[in-house]
Amino acid sequence: MPTPSPTTNTTTTVNAITDTTTDAALRIGPHAVRPPVVLAPMAGITNAPFRTLCREWSGGKGLFVSEMITTRALVERNDKTMQLIRFDETEKPRSIQLYGVDPATVGKAVRMIAEEDLADHIDLNFGCPVPKVTRKGGGSALPFKRNLLRSILREAVSGAGDLPVTMKMRKGIDDDHLTYLDAGRIAVEEGVTAIALHGRTAAQHYGGTADWDAIARLKEHVPEIPVLGNGDIWSAEDALRMVRETGCDGVVVGRGCLGRPWLFADLVAAFEGRTDAFVRPTLREVADVMVRHATLLGEWIGDESRGVIDFRKHVAWYLKGFAVGSEMRKRLAVTSSLEELRAGLDELDLGQPWPAGADGPRGRTSGNNRVVLPDGWLKDPYDCAGVGEDAELDTSGG
Numbered sequence: 001m002p003t004p005s006p007t008t009n010t011t012t013t014v015n016a017i018t019d020t021t022t023d024a025a026l027r028i029g030p031h032a033v034r035p036p037v038v039l040a041p042m043a044g045i046t047n048a049p050f051r052t053l054c055r056e057w058s059g060g061k062g063l064f065v066s067e068m069i070t071t072r073a074l075v076e077r078n079d080k081t082m083q084l085i086r087f088d089e090t091e092k093p094r095s096i097q098l099y100g101v102d103p104a105t106v107g108k109a110v111r112m113i114a115e116e117d118l119a120d121h122i123d124l125n126f127g128c129p130v131p132k133v134t135r136k137g138g139g140s141a142l143p144f145k146r147n148l149l150r151s152i153l154r155e156a157v158s159g160a161g162d163l164p165v166t167m168k169m170r171k172g173i174d175d176d177h178l179t180y181l182d183a184g185r186i187a188v189e190e191g192v193t194a195i196a197l198h199g200r201t202a203a204q205h206y207g208g209t210a211d212w213d214a215i216a217r218l219k220e221h222v223p224e225i226p227v228l229g230n231g232d233i234w235s236a237e238d239a240l241r242m243v244r245e246t247g248c249d250g251v252v253v254g255r256g257c258l259g260r261p262w263l264f265a266d267l268v269a270a271f272e273g274r275t276d277a278f279v280r281p282t283l284r285e286v287a288d289v290m291v292r293h294a295t296l297l298g299e300w301i302g303d304e305s306r307g308v309i310d311f312r313k314h315v316a317w318y319l320k321g322f323a324v325g326s327e328m329r330k331r332l333a334v335t336s337s338l339e340e341l342r343a344g345l346d347e348l349d350l351g352q353p354w355p356a357g358a359d360g361p362r363g364r365t366s367g368n369n370r371v372v373l374p375d376g377w378l379k380d381p382y383d384c385a386g387v388g389e390d391a392e393l394d395t396s397g398g
Contacts (some may be wrong), residue, residue, distance in 0.1 A: 016210055026226055026250040028121055029164025029193050030062065031093045035271030036250030037239065037264065038196070038228060039064040039257065041097040041123065041168075044313070048088055049296035054257060054288070055090070057279070058264035062094055068125050071100030071109035083341040085118055093120035097168070099128065100152065101138045107155035114161045122160055126169040126183070129202040131372040140202035141373055143183040148384035153190035166194040167228070168252070169235070171214050174203040177378065180214060184222040196228040196252045202371045206255065216246040220264050228252050235359045236263070236270035236278065255361070259317025261289065283322050284350035290318050298338070305336050321358030324348055 026036035039046060039054055044067065051064040066085060073081040087094040096119040100106035106124075113119050126149070128139030143149050156165050167187055172178035180197055187195055197218050199210035201339025219227040226249035229242045239251045257263045262279040269277040281289070293314060298307025315333045328344065335341040 026063075026194075026228075028093075028166060028226075029162075031063070031121060031164065033063045035061060035248065035268055036228070036243075037062040037267045037271065038250060038252045039229060039264070040196075040252045040254035041065040041067050041125070042254055043067050043128075045258070047084065047297075047300065048086060049293065049300050050261070051091065051147065052088055052296055053261040053293055054264045056260045058268050060090070061268050062264060063093070063121075064091065064206060065095040065097050065123055068099045068128065069098050069109075071102075071105045074098070074109045074135060075105060075112060083222055087119075087304055095119060095121045097123040098123050098156075099125040099133065099332050101136060101142060101148075103148070103151040103155040105244075106152050109161045110156045110159035110163075110165070114159065114163050120163065122156065122165050122172060123161055123196075124156060124165065124167040126167055127196075127198050128371075129170065129205050131370070134202060135372040135374065137374050137377060140207050141173060141371065141377065143169055143179040144173055144177055144381055145384045146179075146182055146186060147382050149183060150190060151384075153187060154355055157191040165191070165292060166196065167192055168195040168196040168198070170198045171201045171211065173373070173378075174201050180218055181221050184218050184227075188222050188224050192225065193324065194228060194249075195222065195227040196230050198252075199229070199231040203369055205369050212242060212246050215242070215248050219247050219249075226250065232361075234361065236266035240266055255358075258280075259320060261293075262361075280354035282350065282354065283352040286318055286322070287342075287345040287348070287350060290314070290345065291338065294341055304338055308341055310335055311341075319354035323355075325379055360391065 025032035025034040133139035134141040215229040229248040230252035294311040298304040
């Protein structure tokens, strides 16, 4: 399918950042990312079909990262994992995010990627806050153990050869255990190419407001490498404002594109200074994207029904803000065929224009959670005893 072009636009005033910033590319090793916009890896979301949609809307501009891949599952060539790392031939560069807690296993996974030419860029996950990850000392819990973090980064960078290695992290476990500045310095010392910081702690999950000041502090702390900001980017205007206010080198967009793959068209337009090219689709146009998304999932999975079932979680995100009754929303969320999905959508008032205020938060928003950690994890920030291969998840996603 050719790259979609916006069919419904409005003239929007954007406070553009300086020409030098808008024209500059984000450097991820040998890869120039222009504009400096990255799709955040999201488990169960940023699979090949969703990345395809986002790339089409961006005109192929930006960087689109796979959902989280577990290093143990990759090394063991788990069938599900091997499907998750399949890239469309048009994906350049191919970007994989890895999760791991054992330096040796991480090293094996990275060497496998490099030697078998499975990707062009490797990102390491130190930001996931979900209990099944943190209770094993992974994700956003791991940077608290400074020596363990250093060992993992050293293994990854040495095993990657010419492939650039980046990392994504949070501020820390909670406000009493902030780790992002120490982690940033360790990353620079171990040869990491760039760092993305989500301006929340693990305890916040996705609640509250992202701390953009922390992104600015990290940028000042590690001027040697690019710093990307993540958190509360719901629109192109938010992305430009983050760059202006923090001085970060680029943005990572996660929940802001849920049900909004055309956000990448807006981001490209904003960074290129085209203030009259923002996409504001009618419900009919949104419905067409929904059917295409479900179709791509079916083709990728190899089963139409399973593709539509996988698509169900996206329905509420796509329809947010539109006048669609609760019963119809429920009905669309249990469809199991493309025909059923299309028929249900055709019953809606498809002439509805883009609703005002539809660009707000989507996805999980809970905050102030108790972070589940291994016993005694917080006793010593340097001792990593007890962390080994058994802490590796055997399935991908998170």
